[in-house]
Amino acid sequence: MKLDTRAMRYLTAEDWRVLTAVEMGSKNHELVPTTLIEKIARLKGGASGVHKSISNLAKVGLIARMKEAKYDGYRLSYGGLDYLALHTHASRKNVYSVGSRIGVGKESDIMIVADDKGTQKVLKIHRLGRISFRTVKTNRDYLKNRQSGSWMYLSRLAAIKEYAFMQALREEGFPVPEPIAQSRHTILMTLIDAPPMRQISSVPDPAALYAELISLILRLAKHGLIHGDFNEFNILIREDKIEPETENDDTDPDTDPNTNEQQQEDDDSTTPSTTLTPILIDFPQMVSMDHQNAEMYFDRDVECVKRFFSRRFHFTSTEPGPFFKDAKKTVGRDGVRRLDAVVEASGFTKKMAKDLEAALREQQANAKNEASDSDDAEDESEEEEEDEDEDADEGHQVIGDQIVTAGEGLEKLAINDGT
Numbered sequence: 001m002k003l004d005t006r007a008m009r010y011l012t013a014e015d016w017r018v019l020t021a022v023e024m025g026s027k028n029h030e031l032v033p034t035t036l037i038e039k040i041a042r043l044k045g046g047a048s049g050v051h052k053s054i055s056n057l058a059k060v061g062l063i064a065r066m067k068e069a070k071y072d073g074y075r076l077s078y079g080g081l082d083y084l085a086l087h088t089h090a091s092r093k094n095v096y097s098v099g100s101r102i103g104v105g106k107e108s109d110i111m112i113v114a115d116d117k118g119t120q121k122v123l124k125i126h127r128l129g130r131i132s133f134r135t136v137k138t139n140r141d142y143l144k145n146r147q148s149g150s151w152m153y154l155s156r157l158a159a160i161k162e163y164a165f166m167q168a169l170r171e172e173g174f175p176v177p178e179p180i181a182q183s184r185h186t187i188l189m190t191l192i193d194a195p196p197m198r199q200i201s202s203v204p205d206p207a208a209l210y211a212e213l214i215s216l217i218l219r220l221a222k223h224g225l226i227h228g229d230f231n232e233f234n235i236l237i238r239e240d241k242i243e244p245e246t247e248n249d250d251t252d253p254d255t256d257p258n259t260n261e262q263q264q265e266d267d268d269s270t271t272p273s274t275t276l277t278p279i280l281i282d283f284p285q286m287v288s289m290d291h292q293n294a295e296m297y298f299d300r301d302v303e304c305v306k307r308f309f310s311r312r313f314h315f316t317s318t319e320p321g322p323f324f325k326d327a328k329k330t331v332g333r334d335g336v337r338r339l340d341a342v343v344e345a346s347g348f349t350k351k352m353a354k355d356l357e358a359a360l361r362e363q364q365a366n367a368k369n370e371a372s373d374s375d376d377a378e379d380e381s382e383e384e385e386e387d388e389d390e391d392a393d394e395g396h397q398v399i400g401d402q403i404v405t406a407g408e409g410l411e412k413l414a415i416n417d418g419t
């Protein structure tokens with residue numbers, strides 16, 4: 001499902017009210033009856049105004065009419081929820097325009113957006129619990145009876161959890177994007193100008209980068225956490241220039257600076273070099289070091305790094321491990337904050353964690369089945385490139401009457417909230 005903002009500029013204030021009413025109604029109703037929508041929206045125009053908006057919204061696919069044995073009603077689509085979230089980000093002045101999609105996973109869409117100053121940011125839209133049409137029938141009762149099975153609830157959980165972890169990690173000084181805002185199933189964060197490790201074909205010093213990544217895993221563990229998906233797509237590699245230090249620290253202020261520069265250029269050891277900084281992303285599946293399967297997740301993260309370094313950089317560490325039992329001993333040591341506890345205290349309850357975990361597991365199992373049905377994993381990068389091409393063609397969605405000039409490829413979001 002791709003975010004399509006084209007219809008946004010045509011929505012009236014009444015349409016937004018009705019869309020919000022459908023969202024509110026769906027908290028207690030799988031299908032929201034028209035009478036309930038009328039009651040919540042309380043439009044001045046009365047029932048006929050509501051019907052007009054309902055038909056507008058249905059036409060552009062933001063809500064869908066469903067027929068059930070007992071009654072007819074409407075449900076919010078992913079598109080409808082996307083619009084509501086964007087509307088919230090926009091009214092908080094966090095998002096002004098929407099650009100192209102830079103990433104698409106099984107569980108999310110990653111969009112470039114910008115605020116009214118043209119500062120680019122990343123909007124991650126969680127798309128969880130999408131069940132394929134083949135299995136809709138068998139999942140129907142489950143969906144109907146359990147709120148924990150609904151895509152809206154699960155996607156929101158993923159966003160809440162990811163946002164809470166990003167905040168906690170950032171506060172603790174971990175290299176992660178800065179979380180800006182969260183609404184419904186979306187989170188807004190800073191754009192990291194760095195490619196995923198997957199796209200890096202060689203590095204000057206594989207051993208150093210490997211050590212850095214392993215120490216990141218151990219640092220997380222010390223804070224009580226396991227990333228749970230520590231792979232080459234979720235580690236962005238930023239190239240930072242390091243300015244050379246002059247050989248003589250207490251430089252004579254009388255020394256001609258030009259002479260100094262000349263010397264530096266001539267001297268290999270002092271030419272500016274770069275250092276690679278890994279930035280971690282993607283946190284919905286993070287688990288506590290106390291999780292019952294913690295060892296399996298920990299080992300899998302470590303193994304992932306080892307396998308990638310061996311295949312891509314032909315590097316194998318001479319040091320065995322690190323091992324879970326050793327990492328476990330370091331949890332909370334030296335008075336460090338346990339971030340697993342921090343996140344739980346932020347309101348992400350055990351029940352929420354359980355619901356989300358079950359959904360992620362199901363989703364991963366589905367993904368595996370689909371992958372084994374079609375092609376092998378090595379084709380993934382090609383698929384991604386195709387996706388990017390497709391986006392380049394469709395990238396410009398004109399949705400507003402004023403196009404932002406700063407930040408190429410971004411179009412104004414028409415916010416029509418009736419004010």
Ligand code: ADP
Pocket residue numbers: 102103104105106107108109110122124177189190191192193194196233234281282283
């Ligand atoms: P998923 O859960 O679908 O794997 P990710 O959060 O891992 O979603 O994001 C998918 C891809 O989008 C990443 O591999 C990366 O290329 C890109 N991406 C995500 N967040 C950012 C960001 N803040 N800055 C730059 N690129 C990002």
Ligand code: MG
Pocket residue numbers: 105233234282
């Ligand atoms: Mg990812």
